[in-house]
Amino acid sequence: MSTVLIVEDEARITSFLTKGLKAAGFVPKVADTGRDAIEMALLGDIDIILLDVGLPDIDGFEVLEQLRGQGVTTPVIMLTARASVADRVAGLEGGADDYLPKPFSFDELVARIRLRLRPRKAPAASEPGVLEHRDLALDIRTRRVRVDRQWVDLSAREFALAEVFMRHPGQVLSREQLLANVWGLDFDPGSNVVDVYVSYLRGKLGKERLETVRGVGYRLV
Structure with missing residues (x-):
C-alpha cells in the first residue's frame, strides 16, 4: 500500500x-x-x-x-x-x-x-539522450538546454514544456495538448499557465523560436 x-x-x-x-x-x-x-x-x-x-x-x-x-x-x-x-x-x-x-x-x-x-513508462533503450533542432539541444539527462552554444538552466516545468516542443518541431501544438503533456489532463483548461510558461521559455530560448499561431497554439520554428 x-x-x-x-x-x-x-x-x-x-x-x-x-x-x-x-x-x-x-x-x-x-x-x-x-x-x-x-x-x-x-x-x-x-x-x-x-x-x-x-x-x-x-x-x-x-x-x-x-x-x-x-x-x-x-x-x-x-x-x-x-x-x-x-x-x-x-x-x-x-x-x-x-x-x-x-x-x-x-x-x-x-x-x-x-x-x-501511476508508474511512468521507462524510455526506450534507443531513445537519444539529447534532442536537437537547428541550434537548440536539449539534454534529457542533465535537464538543460543549449542555445547558440551556451547552456541554459530551466525550471522543471520549463524543461518539460521545452521537451514537448523539441519532440514535435514545426508542429502546431494547442494549449490543450501542452496542458495534457506538461501539467496533466486534470489541470484547469481555462488557465493561462501555458502562455505564462511559453513567455518564460521565449526569454531563455529566444522570442523568435516559439511562434504563436493565433487561435490555435504555439510552434517551435
Missing part, C-alpha cells in the same frame, strides 16, 4: 483525510508543521505528499522549495484555499506535481493521487 504524507495543521481536515485515505487503501501519515514534513519526507518512505500552503511555521511553498532543493522527487499535490493563477504557477514552478484548491471533492483527490502514483 502507498504511504501518503498529509501536511496540514487543521485537525478537522487532517481527521477527514486520514479516515478517507485509510478507507481508500492508503497508509496516511501526518505532519502538522512544515519542518516536521521536511524531516519525514527526507526519510524516504513516503510515496506522495499532500501539502497545505498555510502552515504555522513555514508555508508550503518554502517546504516544497527545501524538499526539491535536497533532491526529494516524491510527488507533491498542494492543497490550499489560495486558488489564484499566480499561486498555482508559484506551486508548479516550485516543483509541485498538482494543485487542488479547497474545498475539493475527496473522490477527485483520490483520483489525482492515483494518477501521480
Whole structure:
C-alpha cells in the first residue's frame, strides 16, 4: 500500500483525510508543521505528499522549495484555499506535481493521487539522450538546454514544456495538448499557465523560436 504524507495543521481536515485515505487503501501519515514534513519526507518512505500552503511555521511553498532543493522527487499535490493563477504557477514552478484548491471533492483527490502514483513508462533503450533542432539541444539527462552554444538552466516545468516542443518541431501544438503533456489532463483548461510558461521559455530560448499561431497554439520554428 502507498504511504501518503498529509501536511496540514487543521485537525478537522487532517481527521477527514486520514479516515478517507485509510478507507481508500492508503497508509496516511501526518505532519502538522512544515519542518516536521521536511524531516519525514527526507526519510524516504513516503510515496506522495499532500501539502497545505498555510502552515504555522513555514508555508508550503518554502517546504516544497527545501524538499526539491535536497533532491526529494516524491510527488507533491498542494492543497490550499489560495486558488489564484499566480499561486498555482508559484506551486508548479516550485516543483509541485498538482494543485487542488479547497474545498475539493475527496473522490477527485483520490483520483489525482492515483494518477501521480501511476508508474511512468521507462524510455526506450534507443531513445537519444539529447534532442536537437537547428541550434537548440536539449539534454534529457542533465535537464538543460543549449542555445547558440551556451547552456541554459530551466525550471522543471520549463524543461518539460521545452521537451514537448523539441519532440514535435514545426508542429502546431494547442494549449490543450501542452496542458495534457506538461501539467496533466486534470489541470484547469481555462488557465493561462501555458502562455505564462511559453513567455518564460521565449526569454531563455529566444522570442523568435516559439511562434504563436493565433487561435490555435504555439510552434517551435
